[in-house]
Amino acid sequence: MPAVRGGRQRRRPDGHRLGGEEPVEEERLALRRHGHRREQHARRRDRGQRRNRRRQRHRPPGLQAADLTTAVELQDASGETPRHFLLTVTNGSKSPCVLNDAPQVRLGAGDDAPVVEPLGEPDTEPVVVEGGGKGYAGLYVFGNDEGGEAEYDQADRFTATLVAGEGTELSGTLVFHLPRGLRSVSYDDAARVNGWAGTEGLAMRPVSQL
Structure with missing residues (x-):
């Protein structure tokens, strides 16, 4: 029998239940959404960095x-x-x-x-x-x-x-x-x-x- 605490089965950090069972479908979807959000954040960060580099290239020089x-x-x-x-x-x-x-x-x-x-x-x-x-x-x-x-x-x-x-x-x-x-x-x-x-x-x- 899988180990339980408070009536709920314990799971490893990767989503697998203790006892070798595969993660349930909801957990698999949650992990997939988390990875998708990280990819979106990285893409937005890269776009922002590219915009800043373009602005620096086209910014008029300081006025004296x-x-x-x-x-x-x-x-x-x-x-x-x-x-x-x-x-x-x-x-x-x-x-x-x-x-x-x-x-x-x-x-x-x-x-x-x-x-x-x-x-x-x-x-x-x-x-x-x-x-x-x-x-x-x-x-x-x-x-x-x-x-x-x-x-x-x-x-x-x-x-x-x-x-x-x-x-x-x-x-x-x-x-x-x-x-x-x-x-x-x-x-x-x-x-x-x-x-x-x-x-x-x-x-x-x-x-x-x-």
């Missing part, structure tokens, strides 16, 4: 400040208060680079210069700038409509750092010199910056409504 040249263009008509600016970066490298969210713009130089808040939630889709290509951001600096700009804080340049993300390394500071003819511009708490865009129109459309 030295790879970009900058330009600023005033969007307001002559004689009007300077409020709206188009910030342009040109990728001077031969490889594509990635611009994430909105640039962290400061109204002036140094860490003490005020940081401009983004205009709403930036687009979560990064802007890929090919070698020699351009990326754009719209900047609004002054919201007062009552004149007297000279009484407000002044900025003689804009500076910006890049938001870290896939394909982007924070390295150095971008300097945006004011357009010719402007020695400084007034700014106030209404200043906002739009996220990076692939065209001038997409960059300026939201801030032009301010």
Whole structure:
């Protein structure tokens, strides 16, 4: 008689009953399902590793400040208060680079210069700038409509750092010199910056409504 404990027959780890009997059909199916799950897990792990290797091969190189040249263009008509600016970066490298969210713009130089808040939630889709290509951001600096700009804080340049993300390394500071003819511009708490865009129109459309 097979050895029993608590009314149930004891079995070896391989599913055979003590006494040499073959495992019952339910046990055989359970062992088969367990092996199938292990194979599925191994296949998913291999697919994930292959995807990661492909991403590493095709990921754009890290973006350095030295790879970009900058330009600023005033969007307001002559004689009007300077409020709206188009910030342009040109990728001077031969490889594509990635611009994430909105640039962290400061109204002036140094860490003490005020940081401009983004205009709403930036687009979560990064802007890929090919070698020699351009990326754009719209900047609004002054919201007062009552004149007297000279009484407000002044900025003689804009500076910006890049938001870290896939394909982007924070390295150095971008300097945006004011357009010719402007020695400084007034700014106030209404200043906002739009996220990076692939065209001038997409960059300026939201801030032009301010």
